[in-house]
Amino acid sequence: QLQLQESGPGLVKPSETLSLSCIVSGGSISSSGYYWAWIRQPPGKGLEYIGSFYYSGSTYYRPSLKSRVTISVDTSKNQISLKLTSVTAADTAIYYCASVTTVSNYFDPWGQGTLVTVSS
Amino acid sequence: EIVLTQSPGTLSLSPGERATLSCRASQRVSSSYLVWYQQKPGQAPRLLIYDASTRATGIPDRFSGSGSGTDFTLTISRLEPEDFAVYYCQQYSRSQWTFGQGTKVEIK
Numbered sequence: 001q002l003q004l005q006e007s008g009p010g011l012v013k014p015s016e017t018l019s020l021s022c023i024v025s026g027g028s029i030s031s032s033g034y035y036w037a038w039i040r041q042p043p044g045k046g047l048e049y050i051g052s053f054y055y056s057g058s059t060y061y062r063p064s065l066k067s068r069v070t071i072s073v074d075t076s077k078n079q080i081s082l083k084l085t086s087v088t089a090a091d092t093a094i095y096y097c098a099s100v101t102t103v104s105n106y107f108d109p110w111g112q113g114t115l116v117t118v119s120s
Numbered sequence: 121e122i123v124l125t126q127s128p129g130t131l132s133l134s135p136g137e138r139a140t141l142s143c144r145a146s147q148r149v150s151s152s153y154l155v156w157y158q159q160k161p162g163q164a165p166r167l168l169i170y171d172a173s174t175r176a177t178g179i180p181d182r183f184s185g186s187g188s189g190t191d192f193t194l195t196i197s198r199l200e201p202e203d204f205a206v207y208y209c210q211q212y213s214r215s216q217w218t219f220g221q222g223t224k225v226e227i228k
Contacts, residue, residue, distance in 0.1 A: 046221045046222045047157075047165065047219040049218060052215075054215075096165075100217075104170060105217075106210065106212070107165070107167070111164065112164055
């Protein structure tokens with residue numbers, strides 16, 4: 001059974017880079033047909049897709065975040081990473097990682113999420 | 121980008137009542153790519169319905185999805201206390217996923 005667990009700093013200063021990791025257990029991130037995605041949710045607000053890494057190496061990003069986002073994988077650690085540069089208070093959110101398959105195209109499972117606050 | 125608009129923003133109902141939630145897309149969405157999630161406070165979203173009308177594993181049959189094209193509906197036939205939560209629709213198109221803004225189902 002696939003499980004995902006996010007980790008990273010809970011506090012980031014404005015203009016700095018937010019860096020998060022997501023450890024995948026119960027399966028390989030190199031498995032064919034999988035996207036590994038990041039989604040965020042500002043406090044009290046809705047869900048926002050950030051981007052995804054396809055097992056073949058392709059990446060897809062939300063257009064409004066594309067200039068600041070990098071999603072990558074470390075197959076040796078079975079881990080997905082998110083980097084978001086030049087953060088502002090608007091980037092304060094719970095950040096989730098999730099998996100999608102090309103067959104399903106829905107997010108399942110999700111990690112439990114990690115809150116990142118952007119503040120000086 | 122396909123925009124999903126959910127209505128109403130908040131639905132105030134009593135246990136045992138029927139809930140009808142709407143999700144309208146700015147462009148046609150394939151029914152195979154329309155999904156509903158439930159989210160409770162402090163939890164990650166939980167998959168409810170995929171392919172517009174197929175219940176996910178373990179989801180009670182009081183939850184049903186319907187619709188096609190640009191108009192989709194999630195119906196909860198008789199609300200149980202554990203069903204009061206926020207519900208999101210989501211679509212997939214051309215390697216982009218978008219979510220609706222959510223409908224909160226609250227106890228009246």
